[in-house]
Amino acid sequence: MNTHICLSDRPEHLNRWRQAFPTGTVVATLSALSRTTGATTLVWLHAENLPQAHIDETLLEVRELFPDIRIVVLSSTPSQKEALLALNVGASGYCHAQSTPQMLQQVATVVSNGGLWIGPQLMTRVMAAAGRIFAPEPDHPGLKQLTPRENEVALAVGRGASNREVAEQLDITERTVKAHLGAIFEKLGIRDRLQLMLFLSRSGSSS
Amino acid sequence: MNTHICLSDRPEHLNRWRQAFPTGTVVATLSALSRTTGATTLVWLHAENLPQAHIDETLLEVRELFPDIRIVVLSSTPSQKEALLALNVGASGYCHAQSTPQMLQQVATVVSNGGLWIGPQLMTRVMAAAGRIFAPEPDHPGLKQLTPRENEVALAVGRGASNREVAEQLDITERTVKAHLGAIFEKLGIRDRLQLMLFLSRSGSSS
DNA sequence: TTCCTCCCTGTACTTTGGTACAATTGTTTT
């Protein structure tokens, strides 16, 4: 049996949600939420006119109260930007506050079973983005022919570090950094650190 | 009532799956799958010793047969790379073929309700990747506050051009390029062309 | 042992990048 709690600053706009979860509870403040008893399985966050910047803060506070809880954010003005924000701080779902009761129940089912619910458009974008980042890894005639040390230097430069900074990070002389870079340039057939950055960004230098 | 069909090249390794879905059907070939009757809600793809390259092809063929079906890929040797591959061609889920029946049922619930099921580790990576791509957008008084000319210079530098090359491309003096770059650096609060490249690559100069 | 690669460093020099100070011209805003 699932228990649903909705933290909302606009309870009057929750008709759909009440329909979907007649036994659910609506609270207006975090402290009310913290006084909740019983096994809550899902917390819904409805931040209608809170500025976006506060959604993630609220969400993090909820997660402090209930570390293992799954959280779905309801938005009256959904945007991919906002969705990413929510998901990045641990939300398991993000959907329109005026979704049909059926839809809301579906979201609840997915999320409470450990799934992630985001809109299909956003899903497309996320997967495309992920694909761009992970797919390029396999090929890579480039970085593989670099020695370990050269690789470190290349990655540091890829992060935008200057020769001096690389030297400090690797605890070597700036001169040595230059030596490594020279070897890198020759091996990769490029002319300078700018081309190296392009090379890296095209070759999936993720994490 | 859900109907589950599993396309597998190693039916003998599907004990767990059979436990989870006693009423499910196991088929060995695509043509057998195509002869299926009734309302199938979920197709499971178990490609144990097919090379990775063929998983996506098989998946696409299944999608041709059942355009609206949801597909979950079962892997005996799960990898994030393979997961991405599957998800990129339209799979709704990806999990270990030897997951517990409970887990498999959970995955089925999530996926058949429109959710996406990927492992928590992969989820973390995907969200991080997505965050890196989408998050920088909000704080983006960046490129918009550049003058048209500055924008051209910035883009040229983003392609790895030197000051001299930019000057030639825009038919202006190298000195002017420096002037524009100086303005760009100050407006964006960065120190040099390397940071500019990072800024650009993080600000969705994709597409 | 000898050869080779990797890693490290030095001096010196050239090229490129970035900043300071300054000025001209044209357009837009107030």
Add this chain to the structure above:
DNA sequence: AAAACAATTGTACCAAAGTACAGGGAGGAA
């Protein structure tokens, strides 16, 4: 009209990047 901004260029200087030439130590392979 005056002020503000955009685009352009100049001289000069300093900092950073890259290259040339050269050498030493550690470790594996022939």
